[in-house]
Amino acid sequence: MATLTTQQLAQASGVHAETIRYYERIGLLPAPPRAANGYRRYGADAVTRLGFIRRARELGFAIEDIRGLLDLAAHPDAPCRDADALVQRQLEAVAARIRDLQALHSALQTLAGCDSDAAAHCRLLETLENRACPQCDAQHAATA
Amino acid sequence: MATLTTQQLAQASGVHAETIRYYERIGLLPAPPRAANGYRRYGADAVTRLGFIRRARELGFAIEDIRGLLDLAAHPDAPCRDADALVQRQLEAVAARIRDLQALHSALQTLAGCDSDAAAHCRLLETLENRACPQCDAQHAATA
DNA sequence: CTTGACTCCGTAGTGGCTACAGGGTTCAGC
DNA sequence: GCTGAACCCTGTAGCCACTACGGAGTCAAG
Structure with a gap:
Protein backbone atom coordinates (compact mmCIF):
# COMPACT_ATOMS: atom_id res chain seq x y z
CA MET A 1 0.00 0.00 0.00
CA ALA A 2 1.09 3.52 -0.77
CA THR A 3 2.33 5.67 2.06
CA LEU A 4 3.23 9.33 2.04
CA THR A 5 6.18 11.23 3.44
CA THR A 6 5.59 14.41 5.36
CA GLN A 7 6.28 16.51 2.27
CA GLN A 8 3.91 14.45 0.15
CA LEU A 9 1.22 14.71 2.80
CA ALA A 10 1.81 18.47 2.85
CA GLN A 11 1.15 18.64 -0.89
CA ALA A 12 -1.86 16.34 -0.71
CA SER A 13 -3.49 18.21 2.16
CA GLY A 14 -2.46 21.79 1.56
CA VAL A 15 -0.85 22.08 5.00
CA HIS A 16 2.84 22.96 5.41
CA ALA A 17 5.17 20.14 6.43
CA GLU A 18 6.31 22.02 9.52
CA THR A 19 2.70 22.62 10.50
CA ILE A 20 2.02 18.90 10.16
CA ARG A 21 4.79 18.14 12.64
CA TYR A 22 3.41 20.86 14.87
CA TYR A 23 -0.06 19.27 14.79
CA GLU A 24 1.49 15.95 15.74
CA ARG A 25 3.35 17.58 18.62
CA ILE A 26 0.16 19.10 20.06
CA GLY A 27 -1.73 15.87 19.58
CA LEU A 28 -4.09 17.01 16.82
CA LEU A 29 -2.75 14.52 14.30
CA PRO A 30 -1.81 11.05 15.57
CA ALA A 31 1.84 10.05 15.24
CA PRO A 32 2.15 7.81 12.17
CA PRO A 33 4.29 4.67 11.96
CA ARG A 34 7.90 5.17 10.93
CA ALA A 35 9.96 3.59 8.19
CA ALA A 36 13.23 1.87 9.04
CA ASN A 37 15.11 5.14 8.52
CA GLY A 38 12.87 6.96 10.99
CA TYR A 39 10.80 8.80 8.37
CA ARG A 40 7.08 9.22 9.00
CA ARG A 41 4.80 7.12 6.79
CA TYR A 42 1.29 8.48 6.43
CA GLY A 43 -1.74 6.67 5.08
CA ALA A 44 -4.77 8.08 3.28
CA ASP A 45 -6.58 8.68 6.59
CA ALA A 46 -4.01 11.35 7.42
CA VAL A 47 -4.95 13.25 4.25
CA THR A 48 -8.60 13.11 5.28
CA ARG A 49 -7.96 14.23 8.84
CA LEU A 50 -5.62 17.01 7.82
CA GLY A 51 -8.12 18.21 5.24
CA PHE A 52 -10.74 18.34 7.97
CA ILE A 53 -8.42 20.36 10.16
CA ARG A 54 -7.48 22.73 7.36
CA ARG A 55 -11.09 23.43 6.45
CA ALA A 56 -11.98 24.00 10.10
CA ARG A 57 -9.06 26.45 10.43
CA GLU A 58 -10.25 28.23 7.29
CA LEU A 59 -13.61 28.63 9.00
CA GLY A 60 -11.78 30.31 11.85
CA PHE A 61 -12.13 27.58 14.46
CA ALA A 62 -9.50 27.42 17.18
CA ILE A 63 -7.34 24.35 17.59
CA GLU A 64 -9.18 23.42 20.78
CA ASP A 65 -12.53 23.67 18.99
CA ILE A 66 -11.20 21.43 16.27
CA ARG A 67 -10.28 18.78 18.82
CA GLY A 68 -13.93 18.70 19.81
CA LEU A 69 -15.10 18.60 16.21
CA LEU A 70 -12.79 15.70 15.44
CA ASP A 71 -14.19 13.83 18.44
CA LEU A 72 -17.68 14.55 17.23
CA ALA A 73 -16.89 13.42 13.72
CA ALA A 74 -15.62 10.15 15.15
CA HIS A 75 -19.07 9.44 16.67
CA PRO A 76 -21.56 9.57 13.79
CA ASP A 77 -24.50 8.72 16.04
CA ALA A 78 -23.98 11.55 18.52
CA PRO A 79 -26.31 14.53 18.11
CA CYS A 80 -24.70 17.46 16.38
CA ARG A 81 -25.97 19.95 18.94
CA ASP A 82 -22.43 20.67 20.11
CA ALA A 83 -21.19 21.27 16.61
CA ASP A 84 -24.03 23.64 15.92
CA ALA A 85 -23.41 25.52 19.16
CA LEU A 86 -19.79 25.94 18.07
CA VAL A 87 -20.94 27.31 14.71
CA GLN A 88 -23.26 29.75 16.46
CA ARG A 89 -20.52 30.96 18.77
CA GLN A 90 -18.11 31.29 15.90
CA LEU A 91 -20.68 33.21 13.86
CA GLU A 92 -21.22 35.62 16.72
CA ALA A 93 -17.48 36.09 17.23
CA VAL A 94 -16.94 36.77 13.53
CA ALA A 95 -19.86 39.19 13.44
CA ALA A 96 -18.49 41.06 16.45
CA ARG A 97 -15.05 41.24 14.86
CA ILE A 98 -16.56 42.61 11.66
CA ARG A 99 -18.45 45.28 13.60
CA ASP A 100 -15.24 46.30 15.38
CA LEU A 101 -13.31 46.50 12.15
CA GLN A 102 -16.03 48.48 10.43
CA ALA A 103 -15.96 51.06 13.22
CA LEU A 104 -12.19 51.14 12.86
CA HIS A 105 -12.53 51.57 9.10
CA SER A 106 -14.85 54.57 9.49
CA ALA A 107 -12.52 56.14 12.01
CA LEU A 108 -9.57 55.71 9.67
CA GLN A 109 -11.51 57.07 6.73
CA THR A 110 -12.04 60.38 8.47
CA LEU A 111 -8.25 60.55 8.82
CA ALA A 112 -7.29 59.54 5.31
CA GLY A 113 -6.32 61.77 2.41
CA MET B 1 4.76 69.46 41.15
CA ALA B 2 2.46 66.45 41.07
CA THR B 3 3.84 63.14 39.93
CA LEU B 4 2.04 59.88 39.28
CA THR B 5 2.82 56.32 40.22
CA THR B 6 2.50 53.61 37.61
CA GLN B 7 -0.97 52.71 38.86
CA GLN B 8 -2.10 56.33 38.79
CA LEU B 9 -0.73 56.73 35.28
CA ALA B 10 -2.60 53.60 34.31
CA GLN B 11 -5.86 55.12 35.53
CA ALA B 12 -5.15 58.50 33.94
CA SER B 13 -4.23 57.03 30.56
CA GLY B 14 -6.43 53.97 30.31
CA VAL B 15 -3.45 51.66 29.82
CA HIS B 16 -2.77 48.76 32.21
CA ALA B 17 0.11 49.21 34.63
CA GLU B 18 1.85 46.09 33.35
CA THR B 19 1.50 47.33 29.79
CA ILE B 20 3.10 50.62 30.80
CA ARG B 21 6.14 48.77 32.11
CA TYR B 22 6.15 46.73 28.90
CA TYR B 23 6.15 49.91 26.81
CA GLU B 24 9.09 51.20 28.82
CA ARG B 25 10.95 47.94 28.28
CA ILE B 26 10.54 48.10 24.51
CA GLY B 27 11.46 51.77 24.46
CA LEU B 28 8.09 53.17 23.48
CA LEU B 29 7.73 55.16 26.68
CA PRO B 30 10.85 56.81 28.13
CA ALA B 31 11.97 55.60 31.56
CA PRO B 32 10.80 58.14 34.14
CA PRO B 33 12.82 59.35 37.14
CA ARG B 34 12.53 57.28 40.32
CA ALA B 35 11.61 58.24 43.86
CA ALA B 36 13.98 57.38 46.71
CA ASN B 37 12.23 54.03 47.19
CA GLY B 38 12.75 53.12 43.54
CA TYR B 39 9.16 53.78 42.44
CA ARG B 40 8.58 55.35 39.04
CA ARG B 41 7.43 59.00 39.09
CA TYR B 42 5.60 60.11 35.95
CA GLY B 43 4.81 63.65 34.89
CA ALA B 44 1.90 64.95 32.81
CA ASP B 45 3.83 64.37 29.56
CA ALA B 46 3.62 60.63 30.18
CA VAL B 47 -0.18 60.84 30.25
CA THR B 48 -0.12 62.64 26.90
CA ARG B 49 2.28 60.22 25.28
CA LEU B 50 0.48 57.16 26.59
CA GLY B 51 -2.84 58.56 25.41
CA PHE B 52 -1.32 59.00 21.96
CA ILE B 53 -0.12 55.42 22.01
CA ARG B 54 -3.46 54.10 23.23
CA ARG B 55 -5.42 55.91 20.53
CA ALA B 56 -3.01 54.70 17.86
CA ARG B 57 -3.39 51.12 19.12
CA GLU B 58 -7.18 51.54 19.04
CA LEU B 59 -6.82 52.52 15.40
CA GLY B 60 -5.03 49.22 14.86
CA PHE B 61 -1.51 50.56 14.31
CA ALA B 62 1.37 48.26 15.14
CA ILE B 63 3.91 49.21 17.78
CA GLU B 64 6.54 49.84 15.11
CA ASP B 65 4.17 52.15 13.24
CA ILE B 66 3.54 54.03 16.46
CA ARG B 67 7.26 54.62 16.91
CA GLY B 68 7.22 56.38 13.57
CA LEU B 69 4.12 58.37 14.42
CA LEU B 70 5.63 59.52 17.70
CA ASP B 71 8.73 60.68 15.82
CA LEU B 72 6.55 62.49 13.36
CA ALA B 73 4.53 64.14 16.10
CA ALA B 74 7.78 65.40 17.61
CA HIS B 75 8.57 67.30 14.38
CA PRO B 76 5.58 69.57 13.73
CA ASP B 77 7.15 71.07 10.59
CA ALA B 78 7.72 67.79 8.80
CA PRO B 79 5.20 66.99 6.06
CA CYS B 80 2.58 64.48 7.11
CA ARG B 81 2.94 62.42 3.95
CA ASP B 82 4.33 59.49 5.92
CA ALA B 83 1.48 59.58 8.38
CA ASP B 84 -1.05 59.64 5.59
CA ALA B 85 0.65 56.74 3.84
CA LEU B 86 0.39 54.80 7.08
CA VAL B 87 -3.32 55.59 7.30
CA GLN B 88 -3.83 54.44 3.72
CA ARG B 89 -2.02 51.17 4.33
CA GLN B 90 -3.94 50.60 7.53
CA LEU B 91 -7.24 51.32 5.78
CA GLU B 92 -6.43 48.81 3.08
CA ALA B 93 -5.41 46.18 5.64
CA VAL B 94 -8.61 46.68 7.63
CA ALA B 95 -10.74 46.56 4.48
CA ALA B 96 -9.06 43.32 3.43
CA ARG B 97 -9.61 41.82 6.86
CA ILE B 98 -13.29 42.81 6.73
CA ARG B 99 -13.69 41.18 3.32
CA ASP B 100 -12.10 37.98 4.61
CA LEU B 101 -14.33 37.90 7.66
CA GLN B 102 -17.44 38.57 5.62
CA ALA B 103 -16.66 35.61 3.39
CA LEU B 104 -16.12 33.56 6.52
CA HIS B 105 -19.42 34.77 7.93
CA SER B 106 -21.33 33.71 4.83
CA ALA B 107 -19.66 30.31 4.89
CA LEU B 108 -20.59 29.83 8.53
CA GLN B 109 -24.15 30.96 7.94
CA THR B 110 -24.76 28.14 5.48
CA LEU B 111 -23.67 25.77 8.26
CA ALA B 112 -25.68 27.27 11.11
CA GLY B 113 -29.00 26.12 12.49
C1' DC C 1 2.02 44.82 64.48
C1' DT C 2 -0.58 43.17 61.12
C1' DT C 3 -3.08 43.54 57.03
C1' DG C 4 -3.66 44.62 52.46
C1' DA C 5 -2.65 47.37 48.64
C1' DC C 6 0.66 48.95 46.25
C1' DT C 7 5.67 48.75 44.02
C1' DC C 8 9.69 46.42 41.95
C1' DC C 9 12.07 42.88 38.70
C1' DG C 10 12.40 38.97 35.74
C1' DT C 11 10.51 35.31 33.40
C1' DA C 12 7.14 32.46 31.18
C1' DG C 13 2.83 31.85 28.95
C1' DT C 14 -0.75 32.97 25.21
C1' DG C 15 -2.05 31.12 19.68
C1' DG C 16 -0.71 29.14 15.75
C1' DC C 17 2.47 28.68 13.55
C1' DT C 18 7.36 29.62 11.23
C1' DA C 19 12.25 29.53 10.99
C1' DC C 20 16.29 28.08 12.09
C1' DA C 21 20.50 24.94 13.59
C1' DG C 22 22.70 20.89 13.13
C1' DG C 23 22.49 16.60 11.94
C1' DG C 24 21.17 12.09 8.92
C1' DT C 25 19.29 9.87 4.35
C1' DT C 26 18.37 9.23 -0.37
C1' DC C 27 19.05 9.55 -5.08
C1' DA C 28 20.71 11.21 -9.62
C1' DG C 29 24.63 12.13 -12.24
C1' DC C 30 29.54 11.82 -13.16
C1' DG D 1 32.95 6.05 -5.28
C1' DC D 2 31.93 10.87 -4.84
C1' DT D 3 29.41 15.11 -4.92
C1' DG D 4 25.52 17.84 -4.41
C1' DA D 5 20.72 18.68 -4.03
C1' DA D 6 16.72 17.65 -1.96
C1' DC D 7 14.59 15.57 1.32
C1' DC D 8 14.07 13.80 6.45
C1' DC D 9 14.76 14.19 11.65
C1' DT D 10 14.77 16.71 16.46
C1' DG D 11 14.67 20.58 19.34
C1' DT D 12 14.52 25.26 20.18
C1' DA D 13 13.64 30.14 19.44
C1' DG D 14 11.08 33.75 17.30
C1' DC D 15 6.73 36.25 15.96
C1' DC D 16 2.96 39.94 18.16
C1' DA D 17 1.35 42.61 22.03
C1' DC D 18 0.61 41.81 25.83
C1' DT D 19 -0.70 39.18 30.43
C1' DA D 20 0.24 36.61 34.44
C1' DC D 21 2.93 35.00 37.81
C1' DG D 22 6.50 34.43 41.59
C1' DG D 23 8.97 36.43 45.16
C1' DA D 24 10.37 40.36 47.44
C1' DG D 25 10.29 45.19 49.16
C1' DT D 26 7.37 49.49 50.70
C1' DC D 27 3.84 52.04 52.73
C1' DA D 28 -0.50 53.78 55.05
C1' DA D 29 -4.36 52.59 58.04
C1' DG D 30 -6.27 50.38 62.00
Missing part, protein backbone atom coordinates in the same frame (compact mmCIF):
# COMPACT_ATOMS: atom_id res chain seq x y z
CA CYS A 114 -4.55 64.35 4.52
CA ASP A 115 -1.85 66.09 2.53
CA SER A 116 -0.98 68.88 4.89
CA ASP A 117 2.49 70.39 4.53
CA ALA A 118 3.10 70.25 8.25
CA ALA A 119 2.65 67.40 10.67
CA ALA A 120 1.27 69.95 13.09
CA HIS A 121 -1.85 70.14 10.92
CA CYS A 122 -2.13 66.48 10.14
CA ARG A 123 -5.51 65.01 10.94
CA LEU A 124 -4.07 61.73 12.14
CA LEU A 125 -1.66 63.39 14.54
CA GLU A 126 -4.36 65.77 15.74
CA THR A 127 -6.50 62.80 16.58
CA LEU A 128 -3.76 60.85 18.26
CA GLU A 129 -2.81 63.87 20.33
CA ASN A 130 -6.47 64.43 21.14
CA ARG A 131 -6.10 68.03 19.99
CA ALA A 132 -8.98 70.22 19.00
CA CYS A 133 -7.68 72.38 16.16
CA PRO A 134 -10.32 74.59 14.48
CA GLN A 135 -7.69 76.06 12.14
CA CYS A 136 -6.75 72.62 10.89
CA ASP A 137 -10.40 71.62 10.53
CA ALA A 138 -11.12 74.71 8.48
CA GLN A 139 -8.14 74.05 6.24
CA HIS A 140 -9.18 70.46 5.73
CA ALA A 141 -12.73 71.51 4.97
CA ALA A 142 -11.46 74.04 2.41
CA THR A 143 -9.16 71.57 0.65
CA ALA A 144 -11.72 68.75 0.73
CA CYS B 114 -28.35 22.44 11.96
CA ASP B 115 -30.27 20.36 14.47
CA SER B 116 -29.72 16.94 13.04
CA ASP B 117 -30.05 14.03 15.46
CA ALA B 118 -26.86 12.44 14.20
CA ALA B 119 -23.47 13.96 13.67
CA ALA B 120 -23.29 11.92 10.50
CA HIS B 121 -25.87 14.27 8.99
CA CYS B 122 -24.51 17.48 10.43
CA ARG B 123 -23.86 20.15 7.83
CA LEU B 124 -20.72 21.36 9.58
CA LEU B 125 -19.18 17.93 9.75
CA GLU B 126 -20.18 17.18 6.18
CA THR B 127 -18.38 20.30 5.10
CA LEU B 128 -15.29 19.63 7.16
CA GLU B 129 -15.11 16.09 5.86
CA ASN B 130 -15.65 17.37 2.36
CA ARG B 131 -18.46 14.87 1.94
CA ALA B 132 -21.09 15.16 -0.70
CA CYS B 133 -24.26 13.83 0.93
CA PRO B 134 -27.45 14.20 -1.16
CA GLN B 135 -29.47 12.48 1.55
CA CYS B 136 -28.37 15.00 4.15
CA ASP B 137 -28.98 17.88 1.76
CA ALA B 138 -32.49 16.66 1.05
CA GLN B 139 -33.22 16.30 4.74
CA HIS B 140 -31.90 19.76 5.46
CA ALA B 141 -33.95 21.20 2.62
CA ALA B 142 -37.07 19.47 3.94
CA THR B 143 -36.62 20.64 7.52
CA ALA B 144 -35.58 24.14 6.55
